[in-house]
């Protein structure tokens with residue numbers, strides 16, 4: 001993946017990045033870089049992340065090329081690592097924040113409040129007051145009670161009506177059961193906002209997160225168009241924001257999703273001067289940019305079965321297996337037991353179980369997984385660990401996810 005050197009330079013000077021060491025590695029050199037950390041800096045053998053800033057630049061380029069008319073507001077909840085936020089801010093992304101602390105984290109990077117959408121349809125009053133005090137003036141709602149809270153604490157805030165996407169997006173994490181106005185709630189909510197003197201400037205939806213069907217964007221954009229028409233019929237001043245939410249992945253399915261979005265925009269919102277189309281991608285920017293290294297801290301052999309304990313698990317980064325319904329994969333780095341062939345190429349493998357470090361049997365990361373014979377102090381490396389991982393980890397049993405270090409790196413294209 002080639003990334004433009006100018007963008008990379010911008011990212012390296014970004015708040016959240018500058019002042020931290022960012023190591024250049026050569027093409028396909030990520031494993032070697034991780035080994036250098038394992039050898040030099042890791043007497044304690046703590047787990048660590050590598051954030052590849054070059055991947056972030058490439059993904060941002062990809063977004064801009066595929067969906068040039070759709071402005072991304074990165075969903076901070078997916079991974080709030082300051083270097084990722086800073087890199088995205090420097091590249092020109094805006095932000096979707098869902099709480100006071102997320103807004104604070106983004107403002108702390110010098111991002112202006114008009115680059116934030118407070119995209120939580122149900123907000124604590126104290127957080128609404130805070131948003132008003134710092135000038136975050138765009139939020140979402142899907143209930144009458146939310147209208148009353150906003151009228152009381154932030155009446156100048158522009159509102160986006162969050163609707164439930166009509167089609168099941170097939171997502172691993174559907175959001176429809178919790179959020180989004182139903183079709184027959186739309187007119188009453190628009191009227192209630194109008195009566196409260198609030199300004200509804202657009203529509204938002206989220207088709208669900210993870211493994212979504214791209215076609216769901218089409219139905220949701222069509223439904224949004226209906227809301228624009230309903231609003232016009234009710235005398236709501238002309239709306240000008242369409243927020244198509246998240247649900248994008250960085251794999252080849254992104255191209256498919258982008259083309260569905262483009263064709264639906266063409267069908268339902270052709271030549272709409274002044275329409276601002278925005279989105280809230282989280283997983284798209286975060287998932288593939290982070291690689292996690294964990295250390296093998298224990299081993300048990302039962303006949304042919306090999307059982308390993310590592311120092312991160314279900315209560316830490318791998319909470320994604322429970323909450324995000326993710327499937328994780330790993331590769332061995334036998335830096336300690338096999339320095340001549342640390343990736344264990346060509347070695348026989350065993351049916352293996354990988355446990356996390358806590359005393360709960362639920363804390364099991366992989367079962368029936370093929371791994372070579374490893375020893376205590378070897379490493380297991382998990383790619384694509386940037387989305388909904390460390391962000392939702394705990395410190396259960398004293399294994400504190402928040403203390404896992406993130407090393408910054410980038411592939412030097414030359």
Ligand SMILES: *Cc1c(COP(=O)(O)O)cnc(C)c1O
Pocket residue numbers: 075077078096119120206208209210245246247248280281282283284
């Ligand atoms: C979680 C969330 C997102 C991000 O979703 P992804 O599937 O990670 O892109 C965007 N918007 C809202 C409102 C969310 O709750």
